[in-house]
Amino acid sequence: MNVITSLPELRAARKTLPGPVGFVPTMGYLHNGHISLVNAAKAGCTSVVASIFVNPTQFGPNEDLAKYPRDLPRDLSMLEAAGVDLVWTPTPEGMYPPGFQTWVEVQDLTRRLEGELRPGHFRGVTTVVTKLFNAVRPDRAYFGQKDAQQAAAIRRMTSDLDFPIEIVVCPTIRETDGLALSSRNIYLNLDERKAATVLFRALSAAKTAYEGGEREAESLRRIMRELIKAESLASLQYVSCADYDTLEELVTVRDKALLSVAVHLGKTRLIDNFVIGNPADK
Numbered sequence: 001m002n003v004i005t006s007l008p009e010l011r012a013a014r015k016t017l018p019g020p021v022g023f024v025p026t027m028g029y030l031h032n033g034h035i036s037l038v039n040a041a042k043a044g045c046t047s048v049v050a051s052i053f054v055n056p057t058q059f060g061p062n063e064d065l066a067k068y069p070r071d072l073p074r075d076l077s078m079l080e081a082a083g084v085d086l087v088w089t090p091t092p093e094g095m096y097p098p099g100f101q102t103w104v105e106v107q108d109l110t111r112r113l114e115g116e117l118r119p120g121h122f123r124g125v126t127t128v129v130t131k132l133f134n135a136v137r138p139d140r141a142y143f144g145q146k147d148a149q150q151a152a153a154i155r156r157m158t159s160d161l162d163f164p165i166e167i168v169v170c171p172t173i174r175e176t177d178g179l180a181l182s183s184r185n186i187y188l189n190l191d192e193r194k195a196a197t198v199l200f201r202a203l204s205a206a207k208t209a210y211e212g213g214e215r216e217a218e219s220l221r222r223i224m225r226e227l228i229k230a231e232s233l234a235s236l237q238y239v240s241c242a243d244y245d246t247l248e249e250l251v252t253v254r255d256k257a258l259l260s261v262a263v264h265l266g267k268t269r270l271i272d273n274f275v276i277g278n279p280a281d282k
Contacts, residue, residue, distance in 0.1 A: 053088075242257065
């Protein structure tokens with residue numbers, strides 16, 4: 001496995017990789033969710049590139065950039081075991097040199113949900129992903145469904161900017177009790193970890209109601225809201241039942257929709273989502 005830091009080295013190494021090339025961008029501190037993306041890339045591509053970069057521009061002033069977990073040797077060992085061909089580990093100074101002032105922004109999609117609570121977050125995400133795409137030039141790029149709004153914004157950006165890249169969104173990987181894998185789960189104490197299953201339980205209850213015939217979006221939101229509020233350690237930020245592509249809140253579920261939640265457990269913020277609906281449900 002080739003590990004590279006500088007952009008010129010990356011461009012030279014990229015020329016040697018047989019295509020199609022799959023790309024898995026990460027912020028490191030890897031878990032089985034990340035490895036599932038690598039496995040999907042390996043299944044669909046001849047060569048696989050991963051990046052490890054804790055992107056400072058997607059963190060707000062009161063967020064956990066300094067405390068974000070990092071373990072590069074462990075990450076590289078996991079990626080090598082998974083069969084990655086090349087890993088790019090750029091530096092903040094390399095990605096954002098002095099005088100940097102150009103940004104990529106997806107507007108409407110990022111004003112809601114996470115974007116409303118984390119101003120500037122998605123501008124940082126879409127800018128860094130644009131830079132990663134330009135550097136790696138993959139044929140396919142792989143993202144997790146857990147960060148559904150991020151995936152939607154990247155799909156929109158890729159289409160709007162005419163990137164010749166297929167965006168592949170892979171299923172959320174979960175613990176046996178349903179908690180979605182996240183690098184931030186390590187922040188939870190034992191009681192918070194037990195309470196964290198409320199996200200999965202709330203989403204599951206709403207999905208069950210949908211499968212039982214409930215189509216009123218506010219009823220689905222109410223089910224999630226009430227379950228989360230019943231958990232004493234959980235502080236609810238939002239519940240949503242929105243159009244899968246536009247993320248506009250729905251009145252009635254008539255097609256593919258996204259159920260999503262954001263919750264604080266102590267100082268740890270967790271998000272999760274389920275996809276429901278299809279045209280046959282109309």
